[in-house]
Amino acid sequence: MIGVLGGMGPQAGVDLxxxxxxxxxxxxxxDHIPTLLFSDSGIPDRTDYxxxxxxxxxxxxxxxAVKSMAAAGARFVGIACNTAHSPPIFETFLREVEAECPEVKLLHLIEETVSAIQDHFPRVRRVGILSTTGTYKFRLYDDSLISKGLYPLRPKNIENLGEAIYNPDLGIKACSTPVTVQAREWVGQAVESVIEQGAEAVILGCTELTLALPSAHHLGIxxxxxxTFLARALIRAAAPDRLAPWRVA
Amino acid sequence: MIGVLGGMGPQAGVDLxxxxxxxxxxxxxxDHIPTLLFSDSGIPDRTDYxxxxxxxxxxxxxxxAVKSMAAAGARFVGIACNTAHSPPIFETFLREVEAECPEVKLLHLIEETVSAIQDHFPRVRRVGILSTTGTYKFRLYDDSLISKGLYPLRPKNIENLGEAIYNPDLGIKACSTPVTVQAREWVGQAVESVIEQGAEAVILGCTELTLALPSAHHLGIxxxxxxTFLARALIRAAAPDRLAPWRVA
Incomplete structure (x- = not known):
């Protein structure tokens, strides 16, 4: 059984x-793989910490939350939140899960994403990163990209991108169905900023961002x-013969 | 905590x-309500039974599946499948849940829907029903509507509607992202058939059907x-002060 640790935010868990x-x-x-989604709103904000x-x-x-999913039978678990993969959170989390649920295999959102970029876009070298300020601070994607020989780029106006995610009135966490025009504009500007710097692919590195930009391309990039890549990695781990061929949406 | 019994089909559980x-x-x-979604693909087909x-x-x-969600803390449970509410299935299920998980309150999709029609569309009398053949056979919506003084209507070509849901190549269970043009056409024809008979509102009484017709109206009906109404009933049961005002999408 697959386990999805959600609630960070809730729509991101449902999306995964x-x-x-x-x-x-x-x-x-x-024919589907049994899946448990725990949308745990009790989990404190990752960026605040x-x-x-x-x-x-x-x-x-x-x-x-993982322990309770493991008790219900989950064996392959993914976390629907980029920021939660920052070392100060993820390392403590990993230690507890390994100690208390040795039967659970945790998949790593960031590593699966960078590895999928190499597999599916082998010619890409310059990669834009859109994320929360927490993910930027801990260089989640930066270091993982650099270790694979790729070159990370950040948008100029990181503050607006943070507002697009967190603003209590206009942000995607507060309004996701539908996303506000303002949030969509801030996210669009951030994508354009990394493309101007030469990005050949852009990571939407906060699970909320795909709600604002659901298409597979922006200005041809x-x-x-x-x-998507965490979902595919979970299927590959749980039931590899059920993994659908990859295609750009 | 809210529990969603899903997997029947899987996208319907995610949708709820x-x-x-x-x-x-x-x-x-x-601010969200902790929610557990168990997408249990081990549950056999309801219509086949x-x-x-x-x-x-x-x-x-x-x-x-409910027992395992209750063990994880779920107290208010909804089932994301209309056909599963047919008496030969639901009565056995209810007996087992009441015996083994007395702490769980089960909400009833059909009853919540008919009661919401009365609340939100008080002038409607003639209600079209689109559903699987299993739901038709056991008159799930028919009897519930009649008991509230409403008049149920069925589309003429029930077989095509069944194909729209179950056809292994074109049906919504097989292809939901996106739904095929043919399935969408069959569902559209069924809606038009009950509207021609005078329906003033149409129940999309199989959780797959909203994937084919996501809008709130068809030909003004x-x-x-x-x-949506089961979701709202679950929120009302678990955390009534968090229920958003109702609005037609």
Whole structure:
């Protein structure tokens, strides 16, 4: 059984669960892979912790949620949140999961994404990164890209991108169905900023961003949706013969 | 915690989880209601059982899934499948859940839908029903509508509607992202058939159908999406102060 740790934000978890279904070869309900989505709204904000606005590390709550999914049978678990993969959170989380649920295999959103860029876009060298300030601070994608010989780029106006995600009135976390025009504009400007710097592909490195930019390209440049690649990695781990062929949407 | 029993089909469960989020008043991730979605692909087909094509009643598997969600903390559970509410399945299921998980409150998709039609469309009398042949056979919506003084209508070509859902090549269960043009056409014809008979509202009484007709109206007639009303009933049960005002999409 696949486990999806969601709630960070909630629509991102649902989106990952939906992509697991969409990337599975199935003609009947029974052909799908059993999946448990735990949309755990009790998990504190990841960015707040990384910037010291709270002392509460979300890791123990995340590990507790995984434990409860493991008790229900989940064996391959993915986290529908980029920022949660920052070392101060992820390392504590990983230690607890390894100690308490040794039967669970955790898949890593960032590593799966960078590895999918290499597989599916072998000629790309300059990669734009759109993410929360927490993900930027801990260089999640930067270091992973550099270690594979790729060159990371960031948009000029990181503050607006943060507002697009977090603004309590206009941001995607507050309004996701539909996303506000302002949030969509801020995200669009960020994509254009990295493309101006020469990005040949752009990672939408916060699970909320694909809600603002659901298409596969922007100005002819491929947009990389980490959730899709995590979904595919989870299927490959749980039931490799069910993985649908990859295609650009 | 809310529990969503999904997998029947899988996208319908994800859709219900998504509607719980969309109908919740929330400005931050932490404002949402913790929700567990169990997309259990091990549950046998409901229509096959109702028509005697298999002797395996899906009820015990469904009850087992609820038990495992209850163990993880779910207290208010909805089932993202209309056909599963047919008495031969639902009554066995209900008995097992009441015996083994007395802490769980089960909400009833059909009853919540008919009651929402009365609340939100008080002038409607003639209601079209689109559903699987299993739901028709057991008169799920028919009897519930009649008991409230409403008049049920069925489309002429029920077979095509069944194909739109179940056809292994073109049906919505096989192809949901996106739905095929043919399936969309069959569903459209069924809606038009009940409207021609005078329907003032049309229930999309199989969770797959809203994937083919996501809009709120067709030819000026409101389309009733049971999942939306089950989502709202689950929020009302779990955290009534978080229920967003109702609005036609």
């Amino acid at each position: 669960a939906s992509k697991i279904i969409a990337n599975t070869i199935a003609r009947r309900d029974q 990384l910037f010291g606005r709270t002392q509460v590390n979300p890791a123990p709550m995340m590990a507790r 491929p947009l990389i949706d980490p959730s | 989880a998504s509607k719980i989020i969309a109908n919740t008043i929330a400005r931050r991730d932490q 109702l028509f005697g094509r298999t002797q395996v009643n899906p009820a015990p598997m469904m009850a087992r 409101p389309l009733i999406d049971p999942s």
